[in-house]
Amino acid sequence: MTDVRAGVDALDRELVRLLVVRQGYMAAAARIKPSRDAVYDEPRIEDVVAKVLKTAKAEGLSPDIAEPVWRKLIERCIAHEFDVWDDTRD
Numbered sequence: 001m002t003d004v005r006a007g008v009d010a011l012d013r014e015l016v017r018l019l020v021v022r023q024g025y026m027a028a029a030a031r032i033k034p035s036r037d038a039v040y041d042e043p044r045i046e047d048v049v050a051k052v053l054k055t056a057k058a059e060g061l062s063p064d065i066a067e068p069v070w071r072k073l074i075e076r077c078i079a080h081e082f083d084v085w086d087d088t089r090d
Contacts, residue, residue: 026077030084039081045074
């Protein structure tokens with residue numbers, strides 16, 4: 001069990017590093033988008049989820065894990081993007 005937990009902890013650290021990169025892209029998008037209305041893009045959300053589910057299937061990740069995790073990730077990234085958009089326009 002100790003080895004399993006150590007593996008999970010190492011993976012969590014790597015996921016955090018990857019999420020920092022994703023957050024950086026969200027901040028860049030916020031700086032680029034011309035209006036606050038452009039931040040929330042439903043077709044793009046569905047496109048991202050569809051791509052994730054395709055990759056999840058190919059890699060063996062349960063869609064019952066992938067879809068809700070990504071939808072929550074997208075939700076929080078959009079909230080971050082709104083914050084950055086607002087901060088860069090004050």
